[in-house]
Amino acid sequence: MTVNEYSRVNGISKQSVYDRLKRGTLQYKVIEGVKHIIHDNVDLTSQDKVETTFKDTCSRDLEKALKKLNKSRQVVKLLKQEAKFNERLVNSMQNEIDTLKKSLGAFDRLVNSKMMQIEMKSNEIETIEIVETKEKKKKPKKKK
Numbered sequence: 001m002t003v004n005e006y007s008r009v010n011g012i013s014k015q016s017v018y019d020r021l022k023r024g025t026l027q028y029k030v031i032e033g034v035k036h037i038i039h040d041n042v043d044l045t046s047q048d049k050v051e052t053t054f055k056d057t058c059s060r061d062l063e064k065a066l067k068k069l070n071k072s073r074q075v076v077k078l079l080k081q082e083a084k085f086n087e088r089l090v091n092s093m094q095n096e097i098d099t100l101k102k103s104l105g106a107f108d109r110l111v112n113s114k115m116m117q118i119e120m121k122s123n124e125i126e127t128i129e130i131v132e133t134k135e136k137k138k139k140p141k142k143k144k
Contacts, residue, residue: 006037024056 003021007014017037020026027038 001037003035003037022056022059 001009003014003017006026007017010017017026021028021035021037028035029038030036
């Protein structure tokens with residue numbers, strides 16, 4: 001008997017029949033693409049039992065695999081988002097490093113300039129001291 005016939009005879013919805021088929025509480029056989037409910041008093045041949053069990057097992061395995069695939073897709077999506085965030089963070093840090101290098105370069109130039117000024121002042125002071133020392137030596141001694 002088809003799913004429609006079984007639902008009418010037993011006074012239940014077609015969805016309830018399909019749920020029972022899925023749970024395995026009802027047995028069925030597919031004939032020309034149509035599911036036929038096998039009555040409790042009719043014994044399934046061993047081949048029919050194997051086919052039904054195999055189909056049910058494959059269906060459950062496929063559902064599990066699809067759930068895992070969907071979860072994996074979600075994880076991949078999250079990882080891609082995290083990778084983009086990390087890439088932006090690295091770029092930001094690189095820009096900051098470049099700015100600090102430029103600042104350090106400017107600071108080095110300023111320090112070098114000040115060092116040159118100090119060296120020039122030091123040379124100037126040494127020159128003045130040398131000249132003063134020479135002038136002291138050149139002054140004649142006063143006679144008494």
